[in-house]
Amino acid sequence: MLLLDLLYLLALTVLSPWLLWRAVATGRYRRHLGAKLLGRVPASAPVSAAPAAPAPASTPVPAAPAAPASASAARRQPVAWFHAVSLGEVAVLGTLVPAFRRRHPDYHVVVSSTTDSGLAEAHRRFPDLRVIAFPFDFSWAVAAALDTVRPAVVVLVESELWPNFLAAARRRATPVLVVNARVSPRTFRRLRPVAALARRLILEPVTRFAVQESEYADRLRRLGVPEEKLVVTGSVKYDGATGERDAPATRALASLLAAERVAATGGCVWLAGSTHAPEEAIVLDVFTRLRRRFPELRLLLVPRHPDRFAEVARLVEASGWPFVRRSSVRQPLAEMPPVVLLDTVGELGAAWGLADVGFTGGSLDGYRGGQSMIEPAGYGVPCLFGPHVWNFRDVARRLVEVGGAVVVPDAATLEVELARLIADAGLRARRGAAARELVRRQQGATARTLDVITAVLRTPARRHAA
Secondary structure: OHHHHHHHHHHHHHHHHHHHHHHHHHOOOOOOHHHHHHOOOOOOOOOOOOOOOOOOOOOOOOOOOOOOOOHHHHHHOOEEEEEEOOHHHHHHHHHHHHHHHHHOOOOEEEEEEOOHHHHHHHHHHOOOOEEEEOOOOOHHHHHHHHHHHOOOEEEEEOOOOOHHHHHHHHHOOOOEEEEEEOOOHHHHHHHHHHHHHHHHHHHOOOOEEEEOOHHHHHHHHHOOOOHHHEEEOOOHHHHHOOOOOOOHHHHHHHHHHOOHHHHHOOOOEEEEEEEOOOHHHHHHHHHHHHHHHOOOOEEEEEEOOHHHHHHHHHHHHHHOOOEEEHHHOOOOOOOOOOEEEOOOOOOHHHHHOOOOEEEEOOOOOOOOOOOOOHHHHHOOOOEEEOOOOHHHHHHHHHHHHHOOEEEOOOHHHHHHHHHHHHHOHHHHHHHHHHHHHHHHHHOOHHHHHHHHHHHHHOOOHHHHOO
C-alpha cells in the first residue's frame, strides 16, 4: 500500500544515521540488503524429498536425496514457505520443517529469515533447501518475492506480521499461518488501544493462529480474532528439546573443551546462556565470588547476539580470569579454563548438554522478556532466571511449580541459589529430573501444528481470498 510505503520510507530516512552507525559498528544490516529491499529471490530451488529422520537440534540437517524428477515437474510441485525471524525461531523450524517434509513429500520447502544470524543458521540446518532473506515490507519487495516463490502456503513462526506482506499474500489467495504463536503482555498492551487497526492490517489476513497457550489465544480473541482461526497446539520448542547428552555434537564439544575432566575432579559447569548487557557483568561478578568457594567451578558464557562477542570478550579479559574464545579452539584443550566464551552461532544447544547448572538471560534487565529455558530443561539442567520472563511466562511458571527452576530477582539471590546447587549434587539431580519430566509431558506440539497446516492446505483457495 502506498501509504505504508511512504511511512516506511519516512521512518527509514529518520533512522538512517543510527542504522548507518550500527552497520559500521556491528556489521548488521549490510548483508542481503539488495535482496531485502527489492525482494530478489533466486528463481531456482533444489528438488527435495522428505528426510528420513530429524537431525539433533545442534547439528546440521543432512541434505535430503534429490527426487528423480525433471525441472518441469519440479516447477509443478507446490511450495511451502516457512519464515523464522532469527535464531530461536529457526530452531523451531529445525523440528517443524523435517516433520512437514515427511508428511508432505510432494511440497518444495523454502525457508526465510530476517537476521544475518538466522540466515546463517538456516543455511546450516537446511543445506538442501532454498534459504532466502525475508523482504522488507515495501509493496514492491513483497510482491517480487511472492511472485518468485509462488507459495501455496506461508508459515510464520511466532510473529513477524507485516501488513504489506500479508495484504499481498491475501490478494494472491495464499493462506498464511502463524505457528508457535505467542502474544506477550507487552505486545497485547501495545495493540489493544489500536485493536481495530491491528485487526484490519495484521490479524484478519492470517488464516490460522496455532498458539502455544490458551492465554495467548485469549489475548488474540480480545483483539478481535474469531474463534475459528485459533487452535491451541502447545510449543514446538518442547519437541526440539531432545536432551541427549550423548549426542555427537555435545560429545564433540565436550572433548574439544575438556569438559569431561571437570566432572572427574568433582567440579561443576555453569552455563549462562543467551545473555544480554548487563547480565554478562553480573554473571562474571557472581562467578568470581563463587569460585573462591568452589575452585573447580567453570563458566560457559554465551551472549545472545553475535555482534556483542568482541565486547563480551573484552569484559571477560578485564575480569582477570583465564579464558578462551570457542572460535579460536581448533584442537582439544588439555584442561578447561575457568571461563569459556562461546562465540559461535548454533552451538548453544550442544553446550547445554555440558552444563550442571544454568542461567537463561534476557531476564534480569526488565526489557527483553527472557530467553527460552526449555532447552536446558530438556537436558535436565536445573535452571535459574530473572523475574522478567514474560516471553516464556507459562514455561517459567510450570518449571518453578514442578521444582525444576528458581526465579532469582537479583545478583545476590543468583549467587545464593547457585551456591546451593553447586554444593548439593542431590538437589541438582532432583531439580534436573523434574525439569526434564515436564518437557517430556509437554511434547507433541509438532504433530498438532502439522494437523493445522494440513487442514489449511486442504481448504479451497477461494476461501483464503475471502
